[in-house]
Structures are given as C-alpha cells and as structure tokens.
Amino acid sequence: MPAMKIAVLSRNSKLYSTRRLIEAGQQRGHEMRRIDYLRCHMNIASMRPAIYLGDEELDNYDAVIPRIGASHTFYGTAVVRQFEMMGTYSVNESVAISRSRDKLRSLQLLARKGIGLPVTAFAHDTKATGHLIKLCGGAPIVIKLLEGTQGVGVVLAETTKAAESVIEAFRGLDANILAQEFIKEAGGADIRCLVVGDKVVAAMKRQGSEGEFRSNLHRGGSAEVVKITPEERSTAVRAARIMGLNVAGVDLLRSNHGPVIMEVNSSPGLEGIENATGKDVAGRIIDFIVKHAKPSATRTRGKG
Ligand code: ADP
16 A cells, blocks of 8 residues: 555644644654644636645645534634545545535434434524423423533523523623533433444543533543443444534433433544543554545545
C-alpha cells in the first residue's frame, strides 16, 4: 500500500484527538499534516475549484479528516465541501457533518428509519406547551436547547409546573427547544459507541456524578469500558449509516424499551474513549481511510 498524504482539518494541533490521528497516520508510514480550516481560503468561481492556505495551494491530498468544531460548522463544512469538489476523499462528508449538527433534523432522519428514540416533541409556539408535555408522557421530562453541547441547556423538569416554567423561559429567549421523555432507568448513564465504517470499534459507559442525570464527562462524569449487546451494536452502526457518517460517536441510553439514541456526533473526541478502553481508535480511522480513499471516492462531490 503506497503512503498517503492525509490532512487533519483541525484548529489546534495540541488537541488529543488531532495529535493521535497524526501519530497513528505517521506510525503507518503516511504523510500527515494538521491544517487549520479557518485559515484556508477558497476559489469558488473558477471551473477548477481550489483551496489555499496562505499562498500554498492544497491540491495534492489523498484524504482529509474533518474535525470541525461545533461553533465553526458553517465555514468548516464549506472547506470540506471544497475538498470534495476537488475530488479529495473526506472520511466524513460535508453533507453528513451538517446533517448531524442539527439535532432535530438528525432525530427526524433516525425516526424515519425506525431507530429507537426517546419520545421527543418540538414546538415553536408556547401555546402548545401543555400538549408538548403531555406528548412526552408528562413530568418528569427533559427539556433541551437545540444549540446546546456538552450537557449545557439540558434540564430535567420534575413537575409539570417546572416544565412549563423552563419552556416559557427558554422560549422567552427565542431559543429552539425540544422536550423529551425522561429515561429514568438509564440511571444517569449513557453509552458512547465509536463507529468506524460498519463496526463499533470501542464502547464506553459514562456515568454522571452523584445526583446528576447528565453523564457528560465535561460535567464530572466518569467513563469505563462496557460490553454492549448485539442490539446496541446494530443500533449504533445503523444510526451512523443513516446519518451518512463513516466515523461517528453514537450516544445511546439503555431504556426499558431497548437502546434509544441521544445523539450522533461527527467529530467524536478520542481521549475519553481511548483511555477508557485502551483501543487504538485513531489507528482504526486511518486504516479505514487507507482502505476506502480512492481519488474521487467522495460520493457526493460536495453536492446536496
Ligand atoms: P449534549 O449534546 O449537550 O451532551 P444530550 O442530549 O446528549 O446533550 O444530553 C446530555 C446528557 O443528559 C446525556 O448524555 C444523558 O446522560 C442525559 N440525558 C439527555 N436526555 C435524556 C433523557 N431524555 N432521559 C435521560 N437522560 C437524558
């Protein structure tokens, strides 16, 4: 297998995931480089799409690994799309990244394909609040800001009154929210499945700190390796495939009615999962790219 030239599109070379991807690529003999996508500029008007970093034209990469931060989705996906238009293989395509960044759209896509989800309701008009709460089976319910990450803006309302107040407050701020059935039996834990291609290459259980229903590691949760069931495995792989992601962090809860999906993340952090499981996830991502990246192997070429 000839060596490849692979770019990791990331803002910061010190980030664990970025470092590990570079390292795993180099260990396998590939030429690796971190490129800050916000410093790239593009020539869109010409018949020959081009992308530049300063004076340098970035026209000879075999593959890119997008690590687009949630706050830079717009520009970041434009950069990825430009690479796709040039025929460069992107391990996660721009359309799939954009899709996964919209929580509501993601849930709709997963629901359409029959993936298990917590009962979820969404409204713009606050007049619908009462019905929204009823749809989710009544209090306690979880209310989420659609734009939130790392558990910020995820609230457990224990009573109907509390739920009404929270919904009213968020709506007053003109925020988009969704209401969700509270999966109490998950016990403040979720399962993160790291999917590469059609496999779960690592899985961990995250447990929220004492008295916390949110399991986010950034909120003081702890992680341990977990053995997942065949149903959980196939749910995670199907969810990634429906989103169109080759690399995904699929979060699910263990509910009384089987695994339910919380979220499908297109730039999953590698630190927590590699440390918890001892698996070389970065290496599996590189191996996947080597197997699948052919010139112009990007399915959409930036279309859609
Ligand atoms: P974020 O994307 O900000 O991390 P999530 O929707 O993943 O937000 O919610 C954060 C955490 O809160 C989840 O990992 C899970 O532990 C908990 N949680 C979220 N929704 C529910 C729910 N409907 N029932 C039970 N726990 C939930």
